[in-house]
Amino acid sequence: MLGGPETGKTSYSAILYGALSNDAIPGMSISGVHDELRVLNDDLDLLGRRMPVTRSESANAETLSITVATEEGVEHQIEIPDRSGEALKGTQNARQWHGGLLKDINAADGLMIFLSPVRFDPGEPTETMAELVQHISDDSDEVPKPWSPAMLPSDVRSIDILQEIDHMHPDRRRSVALVVSACDLIGEDTPLQWVEKRASLLLQFLSDHPRFRFACFGISAQGARFSKSETVEATEPDPWDRAWARDGDGNPIGLFEPIAWLLNGYPAQ
Numbered sequence: 719m720l721g722g723p724e725t726g727k728t729s730y731s732a733i734l735y736g737a738l739s740n741d742a743i744p745g746m747s748i749s750g751v752h753d754e755l756r757v758l759n760d761d762l763d764l765l766g767r768r769m770p771v772t773r774s775e776s777a778n779a780e781t782l783s784i785t786v787a788t789e790e791g792v793e794h795q796i797e798i799p800d801r802s803g804e805a806l807k808g809t810q811n812a813r814q815w816h817g818g819l820l821k822d823i824n825a826a827d828g829l830m831i832f833l834s835p836v837r838f839d840p841g842e843p844t845e846t847m848a849e850l851v852q853h854i855s856d857d858s859d860e861v862p863k864p865w866s867p868a869m870l871p872s873d874v875r876s877i878d879i880l881q882e883i884d885h886m887h888p889d890r891r892r893s894v895a896l897v898v899s900a901c902d903l904i905g906e907d908t909p910l911q912w913v914e915k916r917a918s919l920l921l922q923f924l925s926d927h928p929r930f931r932f933a934c935f936g937i938s939a940q941g942a943r944f945s946k947s948e949t950v951e952a953t954e955p956d957p958w959d960r961a962w963a964r965d966g967d968g969n970p971i972g973l974f975e976p977i978a979w980l981l982n983g984y985p986a987q
C-alpha cells in the first residue's frame with residue numbers, strides 16, 4: 719500500500735482483516751494469520767466505536783500477512799505491508815528511499831495507491847502560473863521562493879514514485895489498484911470521475927503506460943464521516959458491514975475486490 723500521510727491505508731487494512739476473519743466476505747475464508755496483528759485489532763475496535771484508527775508510526779510497518787482460500791479451494795498467501803505515509807512523504811521530499819519502503823516495493827507483485835479526497839493537494843491552478851510568468855518583477859532584489867519536491871501536487875507525487883519504481887525494474891510489469899479512500903466524501907462522482915477531475919495527469923500516465931496494468935476503486939473503510947463525539951447505538955453494524963467499496967464506475971463491489979483484482983494474473987499457491 720502506497721500513499722501519503724492519512725490517506726486511509728490503515729483503515730482499509732483493518733477493515734479487510736476484520737471482514738476476512740469474521741467470514742464476512744462471501745466465497746472467501748482466512749486459512750492462516752501469520753503475524754500478530756495487535757495494532758489492526760486495536761484499530762478494528764476503534765472503528766467499531768465509530769472512531770478513526772490510530773496513525774501509523776513511522777518506524778515500522780504493520781504487515782497483514784494471511785492465507786486466504788476461495789470456495790474452490792484455491793489458496794493465496796498475501797502480505798500487505800502498511801507503513802506510515804510519512805515514509806513515502808520523506809522519500810519524495812528528500813529524494814532518498816526509506817529503506818523499509820524500498821524493501822516493500824521490491825517484494826511487491828502489486829501496488830495499491832491511496833488518494834484521499836481530504837488530503838488531496840491539487841497544486842496551484844495553471845492560470846496562476848501563467849500570471850506569474852507574465853508579471854516578472856522588475857525588482858532585482860526579489861528572491862524567488864525556491865522550489866522543493868514538497869511543493870508537488872498529489873497526482874504528480876504519485877507519478878513521481880511510480881516512475882522511480884519503474885526505473886528500478888524496467889523489466890517488470892506491475893498491477894496498480896488506484897484507490898480513492900474516504901469515498902463517502904466524494905459526492906455524486908464515481909471514483910473514476912473523481913480521479914478524472916482531480917488527478918487527470920495520473921490517470922493519463924497509468925492508462926498509457928506499457929508496464930502498468932491499472933484499475934480504479936473507491937473505498938469507504940469507515941462507511942461514513944465520524945464526528946468528534948459519536949454515540950454508538952446497540953444497532954450499530956459491525957465495522958466491516960458498515961464499510962463499502964465501489965469499482966471505478968461506482969458499482970458496489972466487495973471489500974476484497976481490489977486485492978482480488980491484483981491477485982488476478984498471479985499464480986495461486
Ligand SMILES: Nc1nc2c(ncn2[C@@H]2O[C@H](COP(=O)(O)OP(=O)(O)OP(=O)(O)O)[C@@H](O)[C@H]2O)c(=O)[nH]1
Pocket residue numbers: 721722723724725726727728729730770771772773774775801802803804899900901902903937938939940941942943944
Ligand atoms: N470520511 C471518511 N474518512 C476516513 C475514511 N477512512 C479514513 N478516513 C479518515 O482519514 C484519516 C486517515 O486514515 P488512516 O487509515 O489512518 O490513514 P493512513 O494512510 O493509514 O495514515 P498514516 O498512518 O498517517 O500514513 C482517518 O483518521 C479518518 O479521519 C472513510 O472511509 N471515510
Ligand SMILES: [Mg+2]
Pocket residue numbers: 727728729772773774800801802803
Ligand atoms: Mg496508517
